Amino acid sequence: TYGIDTDYEGDKAESEIGACHVYRADPGTGEIDAVITDMVRPNGLAFSLDESKLYVVDTGRTHGAQNPAHMRVFNVDKGGKKVSGEKVFADCAAGLFDGFRLDDQGRIWTSAADGIHCYDPDGTLIGRIKVPEVVANCVFGGNKLNCLYIAGTTSLYMVRLMVNGAKTF
Template sequence: MERYELTQDRFKRYVLPNAELEKLAEGFRWTEGPVWFGDRDELLFSDLPNNRVMRWSESGGLSVFRRDSDFENGHTRDREGRLLSCSHRGRRIHRTELDGSITSLVERYQGRRLNSPNDIVVKSDGTIWFSDPHYGIQTDYEGGKQEPELPASVYRFDPRSGVLTVVADDFQGPNGLCFSPDERLLYIVETGLQFAKDPVQHIRVFDVQDDGRLTGGRVFCTISPGNADGIRCDEDGNLWSSAGDGVHCIDPGGELMGKILVPSTVANFTFGGRNRSRLFLCASHSVYAIFTNTRGASRP
């Protein structure tokens, strides 16, 4: 299988012809939520339907990080290096403290329970942004059927003040989130209604105001085959997106430059490893990795 597909010659500068696509682990039900811990040189990711979080490192191989994880999906780290997680079954955002204890941060909005938080990012000011679609409570496969109490939305949570704000509510199924390197833009994936015959699926981009409001919201691009799920920016402001055939690289103008081809559908991925230049890919029942010639965007 070819490793790359070039739509534009510019994509050549971001990939390495001598870097192979490596399968790191397999045998999972559905992998999601990868997050890199550079200080521990390890990757954490969710084996979502198996209700556990896994750990992988070059030196230690594969192990279980957390069993009975409350069906955690997306993960990220806060400004203090603590793990933040989206719980489907718990319908909340919680934080793993440095001593291993767990603190619930957000469970309700205006007295009603969240749906099933999906993806999560942290801005340089410490605010936590997350998507809250209905997916995780619509089936028993990823958390268990429960009744939604809120419309699907994207939220901003300030852990200092405890204030939770809706920043976008015109989505059918908000999913992956990603700030541009300068944090002036927020990309949000729309994956639509889960059981719709022809769901609305694209990536939108918003302008981030100084007070945390979002404006705009135009369609940035559409991913095919498959659809976008997890997204990340590199240091040049290119947007990388998961897809049915691998990972796509889109320039800041919304044009596809090329693809890294993967044998199975990629749900999510993250930059990590040495210099944040290695892509770790959660692809269906497996986890892959490949070195690139770019680095994931660092926070200001």
């Protein structure tokens, strides 16, 4: 099980470790390891359909203009315990990436300041859905998972697509 540790949610005490990381919890032993320690503000993660890649958004720009606003991709070993070979998957030119989902073809649909951006698994931007407010998250729904629900600043939008969301349950 993978998760993130952020310092920008609600009221908080001072961080004892002084950084935000991506962690892996071993379900067998309960041991928790920091597997990605060089991101400024990890925020949102998902695995590729075959679970060989881990995508993680870094919203570091919320803590300084010099910090990143991008999504990185990591290779995941066969046992799912270690990540390596990280690279920038996509830079966000419109605000920040935040929540994102994969469709059943492995494409990534991610939120941004101007709407939803869709990327091929190789990182090529293939399209945008413009929304008149900042978008925080999205999720596939409907009987065929072909409806993309988009959470804007004050509104909820739904767009029917010619693709289906990845079944993650």
